[in-house]
Amino acid sequence: MNATEIRLASRPHGVPTLENFEIADVEIPTPGEGEILVRNQVLSVDPYMRGRMSDAKSYAEPYEVGKVMHGGAVGEVLESTVDGFEPGDIVLHGLGWRSHAVVAAKHAVKVDPEAAPISAYLGVLGMTGLTAYAGLLDVAEFKEGDTVFVSGAAGAVGSVVGQLAKLKGAKRVIGSAGTDDKVKWLTDELGFDAAFNYKDAPVIEQLRAAAPEGIDVYFDNVGGDHLEAAIDSINLHGRMAICGMISVYNNTEPAAAPRNLASIIAKRFTMRGMLVGDHFALQPQFVKEVAPLVAAGELKYSETIVDGIRNAPQAFLDLLGGANTGKMLVRV
Ligand code: NDP
Incomplete structure (x- = not known):
């Protein structure tokens, strides 16, 4: 053989x-x-x-x-x-x-x-689950009552980020994804408060509509127009975990910077890049906390x-x- x-x-x-x-x-x-x-x-x-x-x-x-x-x-x-x-x-x-x-x-x-x-x-119990857990809790310093926006929300990392935020007391969780079926899955099955198809209309407009009071945390899986929209909607002292920028992975030239980045001064928000490898020490805590949620069907x-x-x-x-x-x- x-x-x-x-x-x-x-x-x-x-x-x-x-x-x-x-x-x-x-x-x-x-x-x-x-x-x-x-x-x-x-x-x-x-x-x-x-x-x-x-x-x-x-x-x-x-x-x-x-x-x-x-x-x-x-x-x-x-x-x-x-x-x-x-x-x-x-x-x-x-x-x-x-x-x-x-x-x-x-x-x-x-x-x-x-x-x-x-x-x-x-x-969910491996590398992508740990990325979601560490990124939301450690890097973005999520706290109860935050409004959270996650891009790539129907993917391996994003779907766990949104659910964890809900389970941990987020005020509102908003996700973006690229098909109507994914958007429906996020709101109907995973308990997101709002979701939108980023292909339907400019992300900046759809996020403003979904988060009229702004967002406190942005978990970035996509970059590009999603990052600009998050900068536009982020509240004073908001926090961003920059986990991935899949919209630029196939670029052959450097991507343009977010055009509205200057608002970081007035809004004093933080952007932190992350690599899951820096967070392996959280693995036991992550498994202890998340495995029972998965087994009980509370985290799908x-x-x-x-x-x-x-x-x-x-x-x-x-x-x-x-x-x-x-x-x-x-x-x-
Ligand atoms: P996903 O399961 O989210 O799969 C990738 C998804 O990205 C696709 O399903 C697609 O969904 C979406 N996508 C593709 N192109 C675009 C685009 N141009 N704009 C918007 N969305 C797009 O992958 P993972 O959950 O494994 O990874 C998510 C992100 O996290 C990636 O950026 C990855 O590189 C990053 N990552 C980073 C880690 C770290 O340590 N920093 C560790 C693990 C992952 P759709 O239909 O919604 O477009």
């Missing part, structure tokens, strides 16, 4: 295409000392991978052309040379888009398949699951195009 891996074939210029990826069939690798062989079951598909496909200097190492697309993955241990890891154990690791991975045991984290579906460890999550590792490149292109509701995943 062979293993399959997805490699970066070439660096995209602008919007990526399927030609930027190579699907390779290889032999199943053998674990050495201190290693385990994992058969991956679910792969994570994430916007930050777009940055790693380029070779511009960034916070994450660029992928090497001809090498596997690294990223989050969960799978079953098939062979182990390491005490504490047995065949049948389920582990989380970062070796990404391959059907089989030889993982140094020190870089594998055992997860409990009884406590939650294993896919949840890549999303959605997954868009694409079948087949060979479809991972298309799943990634679809993620950038907005085909996902909640976390985008590939079932190997």
Whole structure:
């Protein structure tokens, strides 16, 4: 039996295409000392991978052309040379888009398949959930009674941000998303107070209408016109967690700055960039608090699951195009 891996074939210029990826069939690798062989079951598909496909200097190492697309993955241990890891154990690791991975045991984290579906460890109980938790509570310093606006609200991070804010006593939570079905999901299923389709009319106008008394917190997943709208609506001493700017990831030229940034002086709001890696110390607290909410159905999550590792490149292109509701995943 062979293993399959997805490699970066070439660096995209602008919007990526399927030609930027190579699907390779290889032999199943053998674990050495201190290693385990994992058969991956679910792969994570994430916007930050777009940055790693380029070779511009960034916070994450660029992928090497001809090498596997690294990223989050969960799978079953098939062979182990390491005490504490047995065949049948389920582990989380970062070796990404391959059907089989030889993982140094020190870089594998055992997860409990009884406590939650294993896919949840890549999303709501994993990296994207922690991003939402740390960004809202630590970076944006959310407090009860705040009005919160989150862009990319129907995505993996955004959907958790909005629900957490509601559960923690936000006065009003507003989300933006790119389809009417997503907007309906936010208000009808997730309990957002208001949501709008950013493609319907200028974001600045839609946010003003949705937040007549302004916003205290902005959780940015999008940048661009959403950031300008948030600056326009933010109240005195408001706080912004700048988590992502997906609207500029495919740009080939630097994006324009928010044109209304000068109002930061009069409004004295803060903008703080964030990287989830700086907040790993919060992981135990996050799991302790959020896992019971998920188990009780108080914090809902959605997954868009694409079948087949060979479809991972298309799943990634679809993620950038907005085909996902909640976390985008590939079932190997
Ligand atoms: P999502 O699940 O939100 O998927 C991406 C979504 O972005 C798409 O579904 C699409 O939804 C939306 N989108 C795509 N292009 C645009 C555009 N031009 N304008 C507005 N929306 C767009 O991904 P994640 O939840 O995994 O990530 C959300 C953001 O958080 C990303 O920017 C990501 O880079 C960032 N991030 C940052 C981390 C950090 O440590 N700083 C960690 C994890 C994520 P729609 O239909 O609504 O357009």
